[in-house]
Amino acid sequence: MSDAVSPPDGDGSARLASLTHMIGRLSRPPDPGSSPGLRSLPGGAGALLDEVDATVMARRLLIRNQSGNELALEVRGRRLLWADIAGLPEGRADALGAGRGTLTYAGAGDLEAFAAALAAFCTDGGMTVRATPPVRESSLEETGVSVATLRHALAGIQTQFDDTPTLEGPLLQVFLERCAPLVRAWVARPAGGSVTGDGAEDILPGLGDILISAEDVLPIAQPGPHAIILQTAGGDALGVFADNDDRLAMVLDADDQEAVLSRWSGCLAMCGTGST
Amino acid sequence: MTLVEQLTRLHRDIPGCRAAVFGDMEAGTVLRACADADLRQEDHDALLAEASACLGPGAERLLARVFGQGATPHRLSQAILAAPLQTCVFLRSGTTEGEVICVSLDAGTTLEGVGATLREVARADE
Numbered sequence: 001m002s003d004a005v006s007p008p009d010g011d012g013s014a015r016l017a018s019l020t021h022m023i024g025r026l027s028r029p030p031d032p033g034s035s036p037g038l039r040s041l042p043g044g045a046g047a048l049l050d051e052v053d054a055t056v057m058a059r060r061l062l063i064r065n066q067s068g069n070e071l072a073l074e075v076r077g078r079r080l081l082w083a084d085i086a087g088l089p090e091g092r093a094d095a096l097g098a099g100r101g102t103l104t105y106a107g108a109g110d111l112e113a114f115a116a117a118l119a120a121f122c123t124d125g126g127m128t129v130r131a132t133p134p135v136r137e138s139s140l141e142e143t144g145v146s147v148a149t150l151r152h153a154l155a156g157i158q159t160q161f162d163d164t165p166t167l168e169g170p171l172l173q174v175f176l177e178r179c180a181p182l183v184r185a186w187v188a189r190p191a192g193g194s195v196t197g198d199g200a201e202d203i204l205p206g207l208g209d210i211l212i213s214a215e216d217v218l219p220i221a222q223p224g225p226h227a228i229i230l231q232t233a234g235g236d237a238l239g240v241f242a243d244n245d246d247r248l249a250m251v252l253d254a255d256d257q258e259a260v261l262s263r264w265s266g267c268l269a270m271c272g273t274g275s276t
Numbered sequence: 277m278t279l280v281e282q283l284t285r286l287h288r289d290i291p292g293c294r295a296a297v298f299g300d301m302e303a304g305t306v307l308r309a310c311a312d313a314d315l316r317q318e319d320h321d322a323l324l325a326e327a328s329a330c331l332g333p334g335a336e337r338l339l340a341r342v343f344g345q346g347a348t349p350h351r352l353s354q355a356i357l358a359a360p361l362q363t364c365v366f367l368r369s370g371t372t373e374g375e376v377i378c379v380s381l382d383a384g385t386t387l388e389g390v391g392a393t394l395r396e397v398a399r400a401d402e
Contacts, residue, residue, distance in 0.1 A: 038361055038362075038382075040360065040361055064382055064383070064384065065384070066383075066384050067384060068292065068382070068384040068385055068386065126360070128361055128382070128383060202344075203342055203343065206341045206342035206343065206344070207342055209341050209342075210338045210341050210342060213338070214338060216334075217329065217334035217335055217337075217338060218329060218330060218334075218335065218338075219326055219329050219330075219357065219359075222359070223360075224359070224360035225360065226357070226358065226359055226360075227356075227357075227358040228330060228355060228356065228357050228358075229355065229356045230330065230331075230335055230338070230339065230352050230354075230355050231352065231353055231354040231355065231356075232339060232343075232351060232352060232353060233351045233352075233353045236343065238338065238339055238342055249342075251342065254354075257356065258387050258388060258391070261356065261358060261387060262386075262387075264358065265358075265384060
């Protein structure tokens with residue numbers, strides 16, 4: 001018997017890449033600022049299938065995307081047994097039980113519908129995943145669908161999502177353009193760039209000051225985009241936004257803060273940064 | 277309705293809510309909490325520490341630098357922190373200085389109505 005290790009073939013390469021990903025994930029420290037039990041996943045259905053591929057013992061994966069939609073998968077032995085996903089076409093939804101069902105006997109058409117819904121779910125940018133014990137009682141006869149089959153089904157429909165809207169420009173710049181009508185004054189400092197601002201002149205100098213010192217006080221210096229809105233008893237609000245080393249500070253009416261945060265979430269969803 | 281019942285209601289009724297915590301920022305002490313089973317005391321402590329950073333004297337000094345030092349200090353009533361994996365809302369509560377209600381929500385959860393619900397609880401605590 002030879003001791004030589006043959007280079008992996010096509011499927012072997014995919015498995016090797018998956019194992020490398022799993023080892024890398026296990027050795028990574030927890031995400032800063034994450035809450036226990038929650039892990040972040042990069043955008044894209046591939047990352048989700050890697051999660052299925054890494055599952056041997058039965059468990060339920062609860063995945064939430066940037067839009068707040070949830071997906072539940074029951075997985076065992078690196079095979080998907082059951083899914084609860086919104087957005088399946090109506091006819092296909094019936095086949096899988098109104099968006100949920102046992103995939104064991106799913107035909108090719110059902111798999112295509114499921115893959116399309118899965119890809120649409122994952123186009124929203126980063127996701128979070130939480131693993132819990134399985135809820136369903138699956139019989140040993142259920143074989144589910146292998147990851148390889150799911151990857152194949154996904155490959156056929158991925159191109160439909162290539163035109164997902166994306167940010168045209170730095171996150172904070174696009175965000176500022178979108179919420180400008182709600183802002184009384186703003187000051188921005190792109191990483192390595194100069195400070196710019198506009199709005200009420202009596203508060204611009206102060207806004208410029210705190211742009212530098214805010215991260216000494218507020219928890220915004222961690223990785224990933226962060227937003228903080230402080231509201232005074234008098235109805236004013238101060239927003240501080242960070243994306244890596246880019247900074248933006250603004251003053252707005254407290255009544256507008258939810259609208260501003262909604263636009264922030266919208267921008268994050270478009271840039272797929274795995275934030276809020 | 278008791279405070280524990282109020283926190284239970286927040287945790288149960290706000291979509292995506294993982295924890296509702298009542299604490300004293302000045303003492304750095306969590307007084308009551310209602311949260312998902314996988315969250316521990318350290319997580320509640322961390323949530324209270326973030327509330328202290330966002331509503332404490334340092335943050336109020338930031339406000340004073342923006343709006344100027346008026347006759348009365350700029351009192352912060354509420355803060356929202358949107359981090360990559362969670363969104364937190366902190367609201368000063370009660371008549372005792374430093375008391376705060378904190379809720380931690382899954383990232384991406386809509387905040388519509390959350391502030392109003394928290395203010396209702398805070399008023400009931402006064």
